[in-house]
Amino acid sequence: MxxxxxxxxxxxxxxxxxxxxxxxxxxxxxxxxxxxxxxxxxxxxxxxxxxxxxxxxxxxxxxxxxxxxxxxxRQCADAVLISDQQQYSVWFKPAGMLSQGNEWGDHLSLMRFAEQHFAAKRQVFLLHRLDREASGLVLLAHTKTAAAALSKLIAEHKISKQYHIRVKGQLSDSLLQQGDIGLPLDGKPCLTRFNLLQYDAEQQQSWLSIALITGRKHQIRRHFEAAGHPVMGDPQYGKGNKDAAGLALQAVSLTFTCPLQRKAVSFNLPPSLLLFSGMA
Structure with a gap:
């Protein structure tokens, strides 16, 4: 109803x-x-x-x-606090959880989960999003100062984000040597860099490590569909890539120079949460 x-x-x-x-x-x-x-x-x-x-x-x-x-x-798994830096925090968002709510509610959103975790004693600012079907690391700020400083890093592409994906098929030698996809999306230039982690000959699927140089909507998913290797379990892009395990796309690391502490920091998913067991 x-x-x-x-x-x-x-x-x-x-x-x-x-x-x-x-x-x-x-x-x-x-x-x-x-x-x-x-x-x-x-x-x-x-x-x-x-x-x-x-x-x-x-x-x-x-x-x-x-x-x-x-x-x-609807229900989904709980988010996991990976690192609490007081002015900001890093979370594992499970598949099925929204980054933030909408007019239909927010009970399945990371922002609401974080608000409840901190018992409403901290503000929660969402700095970037991860698709509902995807899992992985998301950065939240807890002060306006931290939100502004970290948002500036994101806008200037100074936060390095690494992803793991599992795609349909075996990539050609020429595509692997090229190591990137530069197809414009929505009339805007964008670039996805990648390298092969492992090819599963039995499943005829490839695990790839991804670095986003730009951040267009559904960029990874759209780029690999266009390349003929859609992400497994993607409900929106690709053919012949259905997977009951869900979308095989995960944000696994965030690296940047913290503008508040003025030092290099890196946050990584623990092995127990990684989709790609080869990295465990």
Whole structure:
């Protein structure tokens, strides 16, 4: 069931009563669950998620409900804190978890998971995204100063990100020697560099190490589909690459010079979380 509704409060309304009155097809229990999972937005500058059912509303305030029973019932594995640097932290985002929520909720998002982990005692700023189907390292900031400094590094391409992917087929010698794909995407130049980690002759699949020189949307997935070697388990790009294990794309390391500590840092996924066991 999907329900999308915009409601305007009269004087003296509280959130759950307003929702219950105007959305009779959903029980109060379901509405409270939707609120707790971030599916109710309160108008204002900025707009925010309203989670507390008994919140008193001022006349004229608007609530937006985006209820999707299927989405609200979904679950995924927990994120894992890899390194806490106080002003920023590095997390393992599992496959199936969003980097951040949307109007339909945020209970399956890394940002919400981090907020709850720190018991809302720290701000959480998302600095970059990782596709929902992918897993791996994501950097979060906890102060505006850290967010600005680290965002500047990202914009200047000064954070080195390494990925592992498993693709369909065996890459030709000429493609391996070339070692990069420079196909423009969305009318913009971009470059993906790679090298072979291992070829599985039995499965006819190749493990590759990837370095993104640019960061266009779905760049790795689109580049390797165009090269004739789609990423295994990709639900959107490629043919003949279905895999019940899911998308074989993982962000495995982040390396940069920390602008706060003024020293080189490197964060790597522990062997227990790596998809490519050959690196364990």
């Amino acid at each position: 999907k329900v999308v509704r915009t409601l305007v409060a009269a004087g003296g309304d509280n959130a759950i009563d307003l929702l219950s009155k105007h959305v009779p097809e959903l029980s109060k229990g379901r509405l409270k669950d939707a609120m707790s999972k971030g599916a109710v937005l309160l108008s204002g500058k900025p707009q925010k998620r309203l989670r507390r059912a008994q919140t008193a509303l001022q006349a004229g305030q608007q609530l937006q409900l985006h209820y999707d029973d299927d989405l609200l019932q």
